[in-house]
Amino acid sequence: MKILLVGATGTIGSAVRNELTLRHEIITAGRNGADIFVDITSPESIKNMYQTVGKVDAVINTAGNVYFGSLSELTLENNEITIQSKLKGQMNLVLLGLNHVNDKGSFTLTTGITMDDPVVGGASAAMACGAIRAFVQSAAIDMPRGIRINNISPTVLEEAIEEYGPAFPGIVPVSGKKVAQAFRKSVEGAQTGQTYTLYC
Structure with missing residues (x-):
């Protein structure tokens, strides 16, 4: 398969790339160190990415910034960080990418444990992750040409525990x-509308 991996240089993205590159052609996209530049907060940037890449069999997104902080610090501006990236950015990858994914291809988005297991300071992240899960479930029954869509919801990764552990x-x-195996299941399998949770 020809797979477009957005966010390939991050902790999750790197693991996914290492797993899938053994069997597939991987094209990476992101803001740094990728084959193609993309800023998922910009619809124009997403359009340019798809025009550059052309047709693919699968799109995987592991990118998406979220604001972490107490509710009293969750200003409208801080919440927009999450909305523009984790929420709208992922939705726009799907909406703008439908015509660039081959028949019976797939989209795989990334959510996270905060939507199911709340942590202090995680309200904005939980909002976006929960919305993406609902979007995936609903979009799955309406996707054209047999295209599938799923989301992966991991807890904090062992490789990032020093940085993020105190928040969890x-x-x-x-x-x-x-x-990475969950992403492989989404891309190479046949299910759609699923949330694959990795909470332990």
């Missing part, structure tokens, strides 16, 4: 390799 007290991390 008592939560058991998972390995990037295990998370």
